[in-house]
Amino acid sequence: MTDTEQRLAAIRGDAPPKRHNARTIAALTGNPGCTRRAVLDGAGVDKPALAERVGFPARFGQSRFAITRGNTFEAQVKADGGAELLRLVAARLGVPVPAATRWTDLGDGDDPATRARRSATLLTEALPPSGYHPDEPTGAGEPGEPAALFDHPMLGLAVAGQRVHLEPDLVAARLGGRFHVVEIKSFPVVDGQADPAKLAAAAVQSAVYVLALRELLTDRGHDPRLVSHEVVLVCPRDFSNEPVAHLLDVRRHLLVVRRQLDRMDRLDTLLADVPADFTADPAADPATLVGSLARVPARYAPDCLASCELAYFCRHEARGQTGALGRPVREALGGIADVAEVLALAGGETVTDPDRAEAAALLRTAARLRADALATG
16 A cells, blocks of 8 residues: 555545545536545545534435436336437437447446456447548448447546446447447436536536546557547437437546546645645544644535535635635635625725735725615615
8 A cells, every 4th residue: 555545544534435436526527626625535535424424414416206217217218229219319420320239238237347347348349440530520421330339338437546437328339430428317408408507517427438438448459539529418308208319529528527537646746735634534523523624725616515515514614705605706806715805895995915906996896886876776
């Protein structure tokens, strides 16, 4: 065990490290500047148990109804060997529906490591014929091989030194000569529009799968560009259960995920600024944990409430800070951290710091305009 691994083990306590999945990896990209989260996730800390211990339990997660609805919709879409799903995906990619299709269910049996090895073998066997160039447009003619659909293949990705197993809904091969990740979500697309937050979350999660599949091909000596950056998202249309397919370009999300994973691989650099006695062991005394967490900087924003189990603790801690009002507010205030200082500057307090002069002038102008508007009203 390396010095870094020993340090991380001491931080999380006696419990084994919590394993990441596609959702938690995607959540890492939501607040990449938060050192506290990077350290906790790198150590594999049980954040729900930690939040409960310090008195701020997590309040988010999928309801049983949502999980059941999602499983039902996925089963419907994949019925009959994925015949309707194949038609939807081919139509969205602009390629002919293949006359022959091979459906492979990789979702049952065996342990994750065995499933990952079997998935890797079968996926690489489904590569396009040699001589196919991945720089050709996705909608280029089919290289003449039957399409292959892989249901719940098991992929892998390294996160902070741990091998994480990932399970996309479906991977389609030999459609337009490439692999395409297919994600099936139960949130509706109404009049061609989906909930922006859910759509963004699906895009980042899909980018994790694309990255894992590209790394699989690279490790086996194949061109990673054979995995398309266009993900096929299948959702219910309007308020029915009729499936509709959309393309998501995840190139930008791939860069963000890769950058955050690289940061997680440099945990020894982050740990250099973390106190030697820092602990996030959920079994420790609550007062000790609160004091310990306070010594590692967080970067709370309201968005954290939807993706981080420790968000309510950080929000309580950030009371009186401009960051608690959201990143746009914090940035618009020119880096002024305290709400009290903002109000004082808006009220005309003398500015001693030249770096605060512009922000102070804007705040005084805003305060005057507000006062004028209230007086007129």
